[in-house]
Amino acid sequence: MKAMLAAAAGLALGILVSAPIKAATAAGQNVYVLSQDDGVLSIIDPNADEISAKINIPGKPAAFAIDPTSHFAFATLPDAGEIAVVDPVHRTAMPSLKIGGQPFGIATDGAGRLFVGDWSANRISVVDAKTGAVITTIAVGRSPAHLAATRDGSRLYVANRESDSVSVIDIREHKILATMPVGHAPFALGLSPDEGKLVVANAQAATLSIVDTQNLKVVASSATRPMPYGVAITADNSEILVSNQHSGTVSIFDAQTHRPKTEIKVGRFPEGVAALANGRKAYVANWFSASVSVLDLAAGTEIKRIKCPEGPRMVVIGAAGG
Amino acid sequence: MATRLHLLVILAAMAWYTAIASAHGPTPQKVDEKVTIKAPPADVWKVVRDFGTIGSWHPWVTDIKVEGSGNETTRTLTLKSGGILIDSLDTVDDQAMTIDYRLQNEDFKALPVSSYSDEITVKPVASGSEVEWISRLYRADTGNEPSEDKNDEAAVKGSSDFIKAGLDGLKVKLESKK
Numbered sequence: 001m002k003a004m005l006a007a008a009a010g011l012a013l014g015i016l017v018s019a020p021i022k023a024a025t026a027a028g029q030n031v032y033v034l035s036q037d038d039g040v041l042s043i044i045d046p047n048a049d050e051i052s053a054k055i056n057i058p059g060k061p062a063a064f065a066i067d068p069t070s071h072f073a074f075a076t077l078p079d080a081g082e083i084a085v086v087d088p089v090h091r092t093a094m095p096s097l098k099i100g101g102q103p104f105g106i107a108t109d110g111a112g113r114l115f116v117g118d119w120s121a122n123r124i125s126v127v128d129a130k131t132g133a134v135i136t137t138i139a140v141g142r143s144p145a146h147l148a149a150t151r152d153g154s155r156l157y158v159a160n161r162e163s164d165s166v167s168v169i170d171i172r173e174h175k176i177l178a179t180m181p182v183g184h185a186p187f188a189l190g191l192s193p194d195e196g197k198l199v200v201a202n203a204q205a206a207t208l209s210i211v212d213t214q215n216l217k218v219v220a221s222s223a224t225r226p227m228p229y230g231v232a233i234t235a236d237n238s239e240i241l242v243s244n245q246h247s248g249t250v251s252i253f254d255a256q257t258h259r260p261k262t263e264i265k266v267g268r269f270p271e272g273v274a275a276l277a278n279g280r281k282a283y284v285a286n287w288f289s290a291s292v293s294v295l296d297l298a299a300g301t302e303i304k305r306i307k308c309p310e311g312p313r314m315v316v317i318g319a320a321g322g
Numbered sequence: 323m324a325t326r327l328h329l330l331v332i333l334a335a336m337a338w339y340t341a342i343a344s345a346h347g348p349t350p351q352k353v354d355e356k357v358t359i360k361a362p363p364a365d366v367w368k369v370v371r372d373f374g375t376i377g378s379w380h381p382w383v384t385d386i387k388v389e390g391s392g393n394e395t396t397r398t399l400t401l402k403s404g405g406i407l408i409d410s411l412d413t414v415d416d417q418a419m420t421i422d423y424r425l426q427n428e429d430f431k432a433l434p435v436s437s438y439s440d441e442i443t444v445k446p447v448a449s450g451s452e453v454e455w456i457s458r459l460y461r462a463d464t465g466n467e468p469s470e471d472k473n474d475e476a477a478v479k480g481s482s483d484f485i486k487a488g489l490d491g492l493k494v495k496l497e498s499k500k
Binding site: 036037062078079083119120219225226227238241245246247268269287288311 | 350352354412413422424439441456459464465466481489
């Protein structure tokens, strides 16, 4: 029955999204910022630290992922039950994928599949990125928030906000490998560049849970400021960046000792955070202030605040295209 | 085609049915209210920073119970509507003159919200102080088909009214002092 429904949805809705994909030049990186209230994906050129393009998205997108192969961006529209599809090279929104439910967190395997959490149905849908067909669903904990997938598309981590746990899924076999208890209200996830470590930001507990992804065990826990809502690990694996919504700061932790090194004041109610691959700069979405803070990680300072459309919640570093 | 349409209708109905409320939701809302008070910032901050005494200046608060201390403090406010708000303190920053706290319960009789994180800041201005009270909140029904009294608009209106009444009460208390 489920397969039939998915197939019907795919047949009816999927044909519109298979446009030719022009590969982006991998020469540089861009910073992508998603603003929920205004429904805009902004592109920041990290050389100028200014917004170079704004792409309108129909609806109120909550979270997004960029497919490393096609360079398309996929943004969840929880209120509409859809996934917005953005072509960042041609800088246009394509017709959305209508998957139903209340999609929130999203990740991609880089090989044509999307993983989408449903906030109120407590499950992950595996979705065909071209047709929008739901291939299968996997039950997880309550209110799945952010997701993180390994680059080879073999494993998916899910922060179950209302269950205080992280689900670890063999996403090829569609099998739960482990459900690990973490702190109260896990929301954001950060995977280290070598994928050996997963950092979980527990919003209500104001702590980080550090997970060894080999043994699937929480090996350390660190206190941060109230309401951590974003986490990232630098490309050189040396630092963990955590945005603290309630103190308006980003805390920087040593990635080996998990001890706090410094704290940088940013805008109000910061949420998503991401670091450039060269490790020198990081970008933070200040939800309340409608701005993006640019951080100099070597100096431990905020060097610029870029005004952006209302409601920025997530930042992703992607290849510079078009 | 008729069958396919039929299946889509079922699919849509299923999606609607599963979108029931949870403690939190996907689209946060913003409230930002300010008031200017003819009193020195230090005096205003002394009142605002005292988490357990909001009942002395917020006209909607009829009773208050404080438990714990430091960052483990919670306050239980009874409003004149009979509704209850339980807030837990996060930060009191005397340098920045900012206090942060968040809602721990859900009581739509008090406010049509499922959660909020609030921050009150006191700033010096020429005529005395400016108090800014900001809130990040989620509507009462975080599912995809909220009724009119549980949607985003109702949540923002209810919270704005509560915050405005509080700021007005704070102004009255501080300006009528002496």
